[in-house]
Amino acid sequence: MSGIVESAGTGAAHQLPDGQGGMGLPEGHAGQNRTVRSALLDAALEVFTERGYTDAGLSEIAARSGIAVGSLFQHYGGKRGLYLALWEEFREEQERRTAATLASERSRGVDDPIALFVAGAGAYLEGAWDNRRLGRLLVEDDGPAGFDALRRQWDRAWVRRNARLLEVDERRRAGRVRVSVLTTVIGGAARELGDCRDETEAREIMDEVCGILIHLSAPPG
Missing domain, CATH: 1.10.10.60 (Homeodomain-like)
Structure with a gap:
């Protein structure tokens, strides 16, 4: 996720x-x-x-x-439908949040792909903190049959969207790997936020991760 x-x-x-x-x-x-x-x-x-x-x-x-x-x-x-509805609710809220942030940044004249990507990452992590109880549930291994495959499918779609946002050529293996690593960093940080003691610690993680993303997003060369 x-x-x-x-x-x-x-x-x-x-x-x-x-x-x-x-x-x-x-x-x-x-x-x-x-x-x-x-x-x-x-x-x-x-x-x-x-x-x-x-x-x-x-x-x-x-x-x-x-x-x-x-x-x-x-x-x-039944139970599976409830679980998948919770996942969709979380996903859609994260999508709304990041889309609104990107639209706001573009309206201010921001057009640098890395700046937009990091702003969207920050919004996603804010949502992970705000909805941490649901986020913790959805990363557990204990879910309905077939959920892992469904989650992987959406993860791949998110990597493709991130590639478009960063203007990375997905036909190049190096580009695909770079975007996949960036997406994995965000997902790992979101899981860490679920275990934070308080908002201060959560903010420290968000700031740290956004700094890491700025560094890793820069194209090689």
Whole structure:
């Protein structure tokens, strides 16, 4: 779960069992669905964090949310759906955050690829700190079947986006490796932020990592 993303909206919207999304529903109904989904995700995060994905029980998630188990299945289809929805929520928030930062920097006239990349990295790390509980959960090995492959797929996509942001020619192996290393540095730092004692320590890590990225982003020669 690392990398800088240029634009949001890459994930599909959550679907109801009949294939209908929130669009087209009466406003009150759509709002109620959002409330139910939010309660279920909050409860799922609590239970997954305390017990791990494997040992988490749907009945406990439903009880903590105050939502019936049947409604849980209706909205998410079960435990795997809840976990993937949490991951998508984290991913989309990180995308929005980094995209907004890049847009702000460009509006100020910043056009240097490295400066933009480091600004986006800083925004991503800010999000990792702000959402550290969810971030810690999502880097654990205890997840649903197939999640690791899905995460690797998105990591590769993020590396490609970072390459475009840095204006690196992906056809050159050296360029691909450099961007992959940079993306890995950001991901590792995000994991470290999850274990920070307080914001002061987190800020120290963010500043240190941004300095490292400036150094490593410079093209060779």
